[in-house]
Amino acid sequence: MHIIVKLFAQYREGRFKVEQREYPKGATAQTVIDELCLENTSPLGVLMVRGKHVQPTYTLQEGDEVALFPKVGGG
Amino acid sequence: MADLIYRVNMSELSFKIEEVPSKWMGLGGRGLTSTIVAEEVDPECHPLGPNNKMVFAPGLLSGTSASNSGRNSCGAKSPLTGGIKESNVGGTSAGIFSKLGVKALIIEGLPKDENTFYQLHVTKNKVEFIPVPELVGKDNYAVLDAMMAKYDKKVAVMSIGRIGEMRMNIANISVKDPSGKLRSHGRGGLGAVMGSKKIKCITVDAADYKEVTIADPEKFKEASKVFTKALQENPISGQGLPAFGTNVLVNILNEAGGLPTRNFRQGNWEHAENICGETMAENIKARGGKTTHGCHAGCVIQCSQVYNDKEGKYLTSGFEYETIWALGAHLGIQDLDLIAKMDGLMDDLGVDSIETSVVLGLAVDAGILAYGDGQKAYELLSHDIPMGTPLGRIIGAGTHILGKTYGLVRVPTVKGQGIPAYEPRAVKGQGITYATTPMGADHTAGYAVATNILNSGGHVDPLKKEGQVELARNLQIATAAVDSTGMCIFVAFAALDDAKCLPSLIDMINARFGCALTIDDVMNLGKTILRTEHEFNIKAGLNSASDRLPEFMKYEILPPHNVTWDFTGEEIDEFWNF
Ligand code: SF4
Numbered sequence: 341m342h343i344i345v346k347l348f349a350q351y352r353e354g355r356f357k358v359e360q361r362e363y364p365k366g367a368t369a370q371t372v373i374d375e376l377c378l379e380n381t382s383p384l385g386v387l388m389v390r391g392k393h394v395q396p397t398y399t400l401q402e403g404d405e406v407a408l409f410p411k412v413g414g415g
Numbered sequence: 416m417a418d419l420i421y422r423v424n425m426s427e428l429s430f431k432i433e434e435v436p437s438k439w440m441g442l443g444g445r446g447l448t449s450t451i452v453a454e455e456v457d458p459e460c461h462p463l464g465p466n467n468k469m470v471f472a473p474g475l476l477s478g479t480s481a482s483n484s485g486r487n488s489c490g491a492k493s494p495l496t497g498g499i500k501e502s503n504v505g506g507t508s509a510g511i512f513s514k515l516g517v518k519a520l521i522i523e524g525l526p527k528d529e530n531t532f533y534q535l536h537v538t539k540n541k542v543e544f545i546p547v548p549e550l551v552g553k554d555n556y557a558v559l560d561a562m563m564a565k566y567d568k569k570v571a572v573m574s575i576g577r578i579g580e581m582r583m584n585i586a587n588i589s590v591k592d593p594s595g596k597l598r599s600h601g602r603g604g605l606g607a608v609m610g611s612k613k614i615k616c617i618t619v620d621a622a623d624y625k626e627v628t629i630a631d632p633e634k635f636k637e638a639s640k641v642f643t644k645a646l647q648e649n650p651i652s653g654q655g656l657p658a659f660g661t662n663v664l665v666n667i668l669n670e671a672g673g674l675p676t677r678n679f680r681q682g683n684w685e686h687a688e689n690i691c692g693e694t695m696a697e698n699i700k701a702r703g704g705k706t707t708h709g710c711h712a713g714c715v716i717q718c719s720q721v722y723n724d725k726e727g728k729y730l731t732s733g734f735e736y737e738t739i740w741a742l743g744a745h746l747g748i749q750d751l752d753l754i755a756k757m758d759g760l761m762d763d764l765g766v767d768s769i770e771t772s773v774v775l776g777l778a779v780d781a782g783i784l785a786y787g788d789g790q791k792a793y794e795l796l797s798h799d800i801p802m803g804t805p806l807g808r809i810i811g812a813g814t815h816i817l818g819k820t821y822g823l824v825r826v827p828t829v830k831g832q833g834i835p836a837y838e839p840r841a842v843k844g845q846g847i848t849y850a851t852t853p854m855g856a857d858h859t860a861g862y863a864v865a866t867n868i869l870n871s872g873g874h875v876d877p878l879k880k881e882g883q884v885e886l887a888r889n890l891q892i893a894t895a896a897v898d899s900t901g902m903c904i905f906v907a908f909a910a911l912d913d914a915k916c917l918p919s920l921i922d923m924i925n926a927r928f929g930c931a932l933t934i935d936d937v938m939n940l941g942k943t944i945l946r947t948e949h950e951f952n953i954k955a956g957l958n959s960a961s962d963r964l965p966e967f968m969k970y971e972i973l974p975p976h977n978v979t980w981d982f983t984g985e986e987i988d989e990f991w992n993f
Contacts, residue, residue: 348666349659352693383650386870391672391683391975393874407670411650413869413908414661414718414736415862 341365344405345372349412350382363400370396372406382410418518418626423535423542425612426465426524430542435518441930443475445501446899446944447519448490452499453947455521458954462494462604463582463611464525471512471520471573471617474503474901478513478627479635481923482643484901485509485711487590493603495584495770495813496830496855498952498961500603501898505710506590509901511571511619515539516626525612532580532615534562539624550615552577554763554801555589555597558616563595566620574616576765577801579606583811585766585774585800586610596732598710601767602832602857604813630929638922645916646715649909651871656718656905657707661736663692664836664864665743671868671877672975673841675834676744678780679827679967681974682841684744690751695722695734698751703727716905722755731759737858740836741772746779747787754789757796764801766811771796773833774814781821783810825967830855830957839964840973840980842867842877847887847982850962851990853948859904861891865911872911878976884989892993895948896941900924942993949991959988 346358355376363371369387373379373396386409387394400406420433442450448470460466469491476484487509493500512520520537532551536543550558554576562572572591579586586606587599600606629635647653655663665687668674672682688694699706699722707717710733719733734755742754761768775792778784783806784791799807809820814833818826827834832855839846844863852860863886867877875882890907897904900920909916921932952961968980 346670348670349655349663349693357688357693382654385650385655386667386868388670391670392878393671393868393870393876409667409670410655411869411871412655412659412663412667413651413865413871413905414656414664415859415864415904 341367341400341402343372343400346405346407348407348409350410351378351408353381367400368396369394369398369400369406371400373408378408385409385411418516420519420521421517421537421542422521422523424524425522425526425614428526428544432540439518441928442899443477444472444486444488444503444899444901445490445895446940447472448488448501449499449944449948451519451521452490452492453951456492458492458951459956460492462492462497462608467492467608467611469522469605469608469612471508472518473509473512475899475924476927477509477901479629479923479927480713481639482646482713482715483903483906485713486901486903487512488898489588489600489605491605491608492955493605493855494582494607495604496832498830498855498955498957499853499948500605501854502600502602502605503898504590504598504600505714505903506571506592506598507569507711508571508573508590508619510712511569511621513627515619515621515624517619522612522614529613532613535614535617537617537619547615551580555765556763559591559595559597562616562618566618568620568622571619572616574765575606575609576763577803578811579610579765580615581803581808581811582607582610583800583808584813584816585770585811587765587767589762589765592710593712594708597762598733599762599765599767601769603855606765629927631926635923635926638919638926641915641919642923643715645909645913645919646906649913651869651908652716652905656716659692659696660706660718660720660734662695662734662739664736665691665740666693667868668837671841673838673868673877674740674744675827675836675838677747677786678745678776678825679838682838683975686749687744689749690739690743690754692736695751698722708732714903716903718905724752724755730755731762734758735768737836738768738772741769741776742792745773745776746792748789748792749787750789753793757793760797764796766800769835770813770833773827773835774810774817777814777817777823777826778810780823780825781817826965828856829964830961832856837864838973840968840978841976843880844875844877844883844886846964846980847883847987847990848891850964850987851887852891853945853952859894861887861894862904862907863887863890865890865908871908878978880982880986884986888990888993891945892938892941894941895944896937899940899944959984962987962990
């Protein structure tokens with residue numbers, strides 16, 4: 341499956357901003373998080389697919405855009 | 416020595432030093448300013464007339480060694496909203512007021528002589544009224560320089576620029592920060608109130624005093640350690656905020672479809688990457704600015720920064736998401752350096768960077784400039800507004816009045832105050848805060864974005880109505896209490912997610928004053944403050960119809976999630992059921 345992965349804040353360091361990547365059918369958002377070792381950098385803060393918050397157990401669909409943020413805040 | 420109330424009368428150019436009445440004893444910051452305004456100001460008075468009062472009050476913990484406790488509150492009836500206003504600021508004023516033993520500075524009346532502006536110089540048991548004709552027509556940095564030249568020591572400086580002198584609704588009160596830059600009592604036109612009272616600046620000298628006493632120093636130290644640790648260990652206050660500042664929000668709101676774009680027509684902006692926190696942090700690194708900077712001594716979070724231009728020359732500090740959003744996605748400027756230059760200029764001019772940028776964005780709809788025309792926006796800001804041209808005055812009156820003047824329907828305000836940075840239709844909890852807070856559309860009053868978008872304090876789906884009223888209510892109550900302690904609101908992230916944070920904050924208050932407050936007491940304080948402010952507003956003529964978002968949000972569908980503002984009036988009014 342083609343999946344667009346977008347990384348933000350500290351997750352970009354040593355990785356990328358946005359990439360189209362390949363994942364097998366049945367892969368979840370957690371697969372992406374693990375493959376990129378994101379939580380070695382910082383705990384996961386926000387996970388969105390197509391602009392909506394989902395859980396890491398979310399099963400990816402062809403063409404999904406996955407956005408991953410470490411814990412960030414402001415206001 | 417016990418703290419005292421300094422009461423200044425501008426009609427008589429006189430002052431009195433009063434003991435703190437027992438009912439005000441346990442209050443500080445917003446709790447105290449709102450209580451005094453509600454008790455002493457006629458809600459029907461004209462905000463710029465003789466019967467409005469300005470109240471400054473440091474927080475309960477200001478002046479102590481507690482981390483992030485250096486916020487100072489200013490309250491009055493707002494010329495922008497027509498309701499009660501409290502706006503708090505970092506900088507050096509809270510600490511210095513506390514060290515001098517000033518519980519609150521209350522300023523009443525108007526001078527009879529309309530042509531003289533004064534410097535109020537506050538020292539131990541004394542307030543001097545110094546005419547400052549040489550500073551009239553000058554902006555904040557010139558005032559700051561003059562005061563620094565005059566006093567060869569640390570004094571607090573609060574000042575207004577030309578726009579405050581002209582009593583425009585966008586005028587703020589600027590406060591010197593520890594590095595000689597400016598922070599502001601931003602929202603609600605408090606600078607216009609100061610201008611109406613003919614006060615160009617207030618200086619406070621506490622050099623030889625240290626009146627802050629701690630009833631139980633051991634207990635205080637212990638609690639303070641726990642509290643600081645909670646702030647430092649929290650991934651948001653410990654890492655995210657220092658690394659990227661608040662501007663890290665551009666991308667997250669953009670992804671969530673909650674970044675108001677083209678005057679609230681869309682929830683994403685195609686150019687977000689140009690102005691986002693990540694880009695800002697890269698520029699800072701490449702150009703030798705500072706990613707971390709505290710707006711007051713004792714801030715361990717340091718969300719502020721120093722942002723330089725390509726040549727490494729200072730452009731601005733305290734460069735916040737809401738301002739960047741407004742000049743960016745809302746008004747269309749894609750050049751982060753120009754946005755920074757405008758931010759720095761707004762500090763010097765002494766205008767609320769949110770209201771000013773939101774109204775400049777609305778000026779696009781009014782046909783005054785084209786979307787994305789940064790040069791024209793800069794010209795309006797640097798020329799028309801500070802020169803007080805008729806167009807400058809209309810813009811300087813704020814978003815609501817510009818909308819009325821140009822016959823616009825799509826005017827993003829609540830209670831006359833511009834809505835910042837978070838699309839209410841796509842971040843519905845924040846929409847409830849905007850609708851209900853007595854302050855007018857103020858994002859800090861109950862930051863539901865935390866739980867709607869950032870997963871702080873759990874998660875409430877931003878696109879659904881369920882749970883939003885309760886969320887906004889709980890956050891507003893907690894915020895009203897926190898705003899009374901002198902704490903910066905960013906301690907809330909640790910408070911929402913770390914069970915040790917809030918108890919240690921309360922332990923510090925108890926150790927400082929030798930009292931035994933519980934979490935319930937503190938929450939009750941928050942409720943009392945909100946109710947007090949709400950009652951003032953009702954007497955001032957703001958009713959439940961004022962607790963509403965602009966109507967266009969009900970019938971215009973916002974992409975990309977295709978949502979509307981779908982709360983009924985009764986559902987919103989449930990907010991006040993506590
Ligand atoms: S976190 Fe930011 S706003 Fe809060 S005290 Fe520190 S610099 Fe100021």
